[in-house]
Amino acid sequence: xxxxxxxxxxxxxxxxxxxxxxxxxxxxxxxxxxxxxxxxxxxxxxxxxxxxxxxxxxxxxxxxxxxxxxxxxxxxxxxxxxxxxxxxx
Ligand SMILES: [Zn+2]
Numbered sequence: 001x002x003x004x005x006x007x008x009x010x011x012x013x014x015x016x017x018x019x020x021x022x023x024x025x026x027x028x029x030x031x032x033x034x035x036x037x038x039x040x041x042x043x044x045x046x047x048x049x050x051x052x053x054x055x056x057x058x059x060x061x062x063x064x065x066x067x068x069x070x071x072x073x074x075x076x077x078x079x080x081x082x083x084x085x086x087x088x089x
Contacts, residue, residue: 014040016037016038022063024045
């Protein structure tokens with residue numbers, strides 16, 4: 001639930017449902033789950049803890065790959081051809 005303005009302060013009056021929408025990986029390699037408020041659109045990172053479901057984390061990380069905004073077949077062809085597109089070949 002959307003309770004905080006800053007993490008832990010419980011000062012937001014929104015009370016909207018927070019949905020997990022993705023993974024954010026910091027430079028340190030630490031994973032955070034991004035949650036977005038259904039009501040106001042506020043996005044908040046939550047550090048991954050040992051209690052988080054590994055399958056959920058994997059699903060969130062893989063989500064963009066399952067919904068590519070371009071045809072995957074063409075991209076795979078390009079990858080297979082050594083990504084020589086526009087390069088000095
Ligand atoms: Zn909200």
